[in-house]
Amino acid sequence: MLRPVRTLAPLSRCCSSFVSRMRFVDRLKRDDGACAAALQSGQMFLFHRLAPLLQRTERGTLRPVARRTSDVQSILQRLGSDPALLEQSVLIGCSQQNQAQFCLDIGEVDQVVLEEACGGTFIDLKKSFFLLPAAEAPLVAKGQALLRWHQTSGFCSATGRPTQRNRAGSQRVCSDIIYYPKMSPVVIALVSDGKRCLLGRQASFPRGMYSALAGFCDMGETLEETLSREVAEEVGLELLSVSYSSSQHWPFPHSSFMIGCHATVSPAHTQLSVDQSELEDARWFSLEEVVTALQVKAPPPRGAAGLWLPPKHAIANRLISEWAERQRRSLDGD
Numbered sequence: 495m496l497r498p499v500r501t502l503a504p505l506s507r508c509c510s511s512f513v514s515r516m517r518f519v520d521r522l523k524r525d526d527g528a529c530a531a532a533l534q535s536g537q538m539f540l541f542h543r544l545a546p547l548l549q550r551t552e553r554g555t556l557r558p559v560a561r562r563t564s565d566v567q568s569i570l571q572r573l574g575s576d577p578a579l580l581e582q583s584v585l586i587g588c589s590q591q592n593q594a595q596f597c598l599d600i601g602e603v604d605q606v607v608l609e610e611a612c613g614g615t616f617i618d619l620k621k622s623f624f625l626l627p628a629a630e631a632p633l634v635a636k637g638q639a640l641l642r643w644h645q646t647s648g649f650c651s652a653t654g655r656p657t658q659r660n661r662a663g664s665q666r667v668c669s670d671i672i673y674y675p676k677m678s679p680v681v682i683a684l685v686s687d688g689k690r691c692l693l694g695r696q697a698s699f700p701r702g703m704y705s706a707l708a709g710f711c712d713m714g715e716t717l718e719e720t721l722s723r724e725v726a727e728e729v730g731l732e733l734l735s736v737s738y739s740s741s742q743h744w745p746f747p748h749s750s751f752m753i754g755c756h757a758t759v760s761p762a763h764t765q766l767s768v769d770q771s772e773l774e775d776a777r778w779f780s781l782e783e784v785v786t787a788l789q790v791k792a793p794p795p796r797g798a799a800g801l802w803l804p805p806k807h808a809i810a811n812r813l814i815s816e817w818a819e820r821q822r823r824s825l826d827g828d
């Protein structure tokens with residue numbers, strides 16, 4: 495059963511400005527002239543070979559550097575780069591101040607020279623993502639995903655000819671074939687037997703880290719079918735129920751659309767049969783273990799036991815936190 499559990503409060507609070515920003519972005523996707531004009535007065539997030547330009551904050555976190563397009567233009571001129579590079583910029587959104595936001599990969603220019611000119615450091619997204627503010631990490635991830643898509647979609651898979659992009663970069667075209675940016679749908683679920691929750695780890699995860707079970711949707715499957723199949727394949731259990739929680743764009747390894755759910759199994763059928771080719775381990779964890787792990791801020795030291803959960807930016811963390819909160823409330827009789 496699908497049951498939306500998240501409300502859209504921020505939309506209703508600033509509805510008119512939200513509507514105008516969304517319509518503005520939509521117009522820029524459709525109107526190349528309007529998009530070119532918006533670029534001139536827009537904000538630019540720079541990348542170097544898909545690594546975003548970031549600055550360190552006093553608190554030890556990172557934040558993306560947004561430069562005015564005119565500044566980027568002058569920097570490119572000063573460095574002797576082709577000003578036509580700006581035409582490769584891709585629209586990623588609109589700021590609260592109604593300024594169009596773009597991203598651009600300047601991989602052709604020497605990284606160190608560019609960092610000095612722009613004031614920041616290009617840091618691999620895998621290393622920086624979890625140090626970015628929750629409000630800005632999705633924008634950086636979206637920019638990287640769109641730039642990657644353009645870098646790998648230069649040719650039509652039907653005719654072999656070069657594809658042409660619109661000004662916003664929201665599509666690429668070869669005669670009458672239109673290509674749109676691609677995402678892979680993934681279902682992720684926190685499975686519970688009523689008292690405990692099920693977490694698994696892949697051999698590639700950092701030491702001690704366990705997460706909710708996830709799997710890519712096969713062609714033709716519903717969300718519920720994907721989840722039932724993945725849980726059966728990975729841990730040998732049959733689901734009783736599935737409810738939707740929330741979703742997230744996930745940039746690793748490429749663009750996935752993560753659909754987050756809660757799922758239950760019968761408390762009478764909880765014996766795990768882990769497919770070792772997919773998971774290194776899967777276990778049932780008590781509420782107490784999960785609550786303790788949610789408070790752990792850094793990975794446990796080498797050799798130390800203890801559960802470590804995915805960081806806050808990951809939807810897995812949200813699902814685990816929701817489950818813990820619900821369990822706590824039901825124990826308190828709320």
Ligand SMILES: NC(=O)C1=CN([C@@H]2O[C@H](COP(=O)(O)OP(=O)(O)OC[C@H]3O[C@@H](n4cnc5c(N)ncnc54)[C@H](OP(=O)(O)O)[C@@H]3O)[C@@H](O)[C@H]2O)C=CC1
Nearest residue numbers: 678680705708709710744746747750752804808809810811
């Ligand atoms: N944000 C979050 O909180 C979390 C995000 N995730 C993300 O969810 C994704 C899926 O989880 P995972 O358990 O690995 O998935 P699966 O259990 O589906 O296993 C991954 C395997 O599925 C195959 N596969 C099928 N379709 C695709 C596709 N479209 N793209 C890539 N591989 C595909 C590949 O196998 P083969 O190579 O043999 O073809 C791949 O190795 C991962 O990318 C992971 O980063 C996972 C957990 C938490």
Ligand SMILES: [Mg+2]
Nearest residue numbers: 707708709728
């Ligand atoms: Mg999986």
